[in-house]
Amino acid sequence: MAYEHITLDESDGVATLTINRPQMLNALHTGVIGEMIDAVDKLRDEASSRVLLLTGAGRGFSSGADLANTGGAVRSGPIDAGFVLETHFNPLLERLFALPMPFITAVNGPAAGAGCSFALAGDIVIAARSAYFLQAFINIGLVPDVGSTWLLPRLAGKARAQAMMMLGERIPAETAEEWGMIWKCVDDDQLMPTAQEIAAKLAKGPTRSYALIRQGIRACMDTSLTEGLMVERRNQMIAGRTADFAEGVSAFLQKRPAAFKGK
Known part of the structure; x- marks a missing residue:
């Protein structure tokens, strides 16, 4: 598959998958998710790399679902907002969790909605100091999805996770580190060097x-x-x-x- 919305680079045992829609803050639609599924399946089946590093292009990791790319469905009345979860988003999350290799996320800016879920799904999560995590579903009358209600209470505890979801407030990277949501918060210019250093170490491991x-x-x-x-x-x-x-x-x-x- 030729990729339009992501890039996949493999070098020295490390596969770097980058969500590549910087002009849309890496918003996610079925095309993006379909390409990510193809890339993850390729890494799983070909076993050409030993570590996956996921990040976003530009100034953000991902702003979440692309609400502007719904074909007018959201504006036309009640819809099954969970359908695309079943067909695209959830299968991708399941694949990431089942990968036979370590999975690192380098969070380079906003990680909101589904983007927050994918960011926090990493085995080792590193965030730039300017990054933040946001569960904004409540602002449009939806509920957290893509594993958020399963993952966040396990990372941050029930009280913090529930308040984060119900208040829809940004959680800065430094706070996320304090809460145990992520492994480490680093200066912005050290994000990729730090993530790549860890990925290189894991690529040489068992x-x-x-x-x-x-x-x-x-x-x-x-x-x-x-x-x-x-x-x-x-x-x-x-x-x-x-x-x-x-x-x-x-x-x-x-x-x-x-x-x-x-x-």
Whole structure:
């Protein structure tokens, strides 16, 4: 597929996917999401990269759904506003969560609505100091979607998440870091260097172990202790059979850096 609304660059094991509609603050419509799904499927199936880095072009990560690109449906009366979630937005989020590789987001400006969800879905979220997170659905009489009501309470806690959604107020990147919503807030000019440095480190690591970690954490957040222990036991069995585990042990015993291959 030729991409019109995104770019996908792969180098040294890192795939950088950029939402590329800067003139629209990277607003999301079905065309954008369709291209993102194609790119994520490509990365999953071809296994040519070992880390995904998601960001936005220009001065923002994403302003959320493109309300100006609805074919007049919003203005014509009641519609099923959840239909496009089922057909496009939710399948993309599910794919991002299921990726067999680490997923980093570099939030370079406003991350609103669905853009907020995709930004916070990263395993490691880094935000520029000028960035902010916004759940603005209440301002147009809708409810948070694209996993927001599942993800945000787990990141920030129920009280903060609920107030953020009901008040529709911006959460600055520094506050998001204090709340535990993101990993780190950095100066604007350090955003991409920091994200790329982390991506490069992960690209040289044990990729299958990273995948088991990201999947294991999500599984254990919704289970009992006993079930969580069973998840860990299963994942440890899988990790223990990888070539990277054998290499890691050999490198430790030989007192040398490990040369992981992601296998």
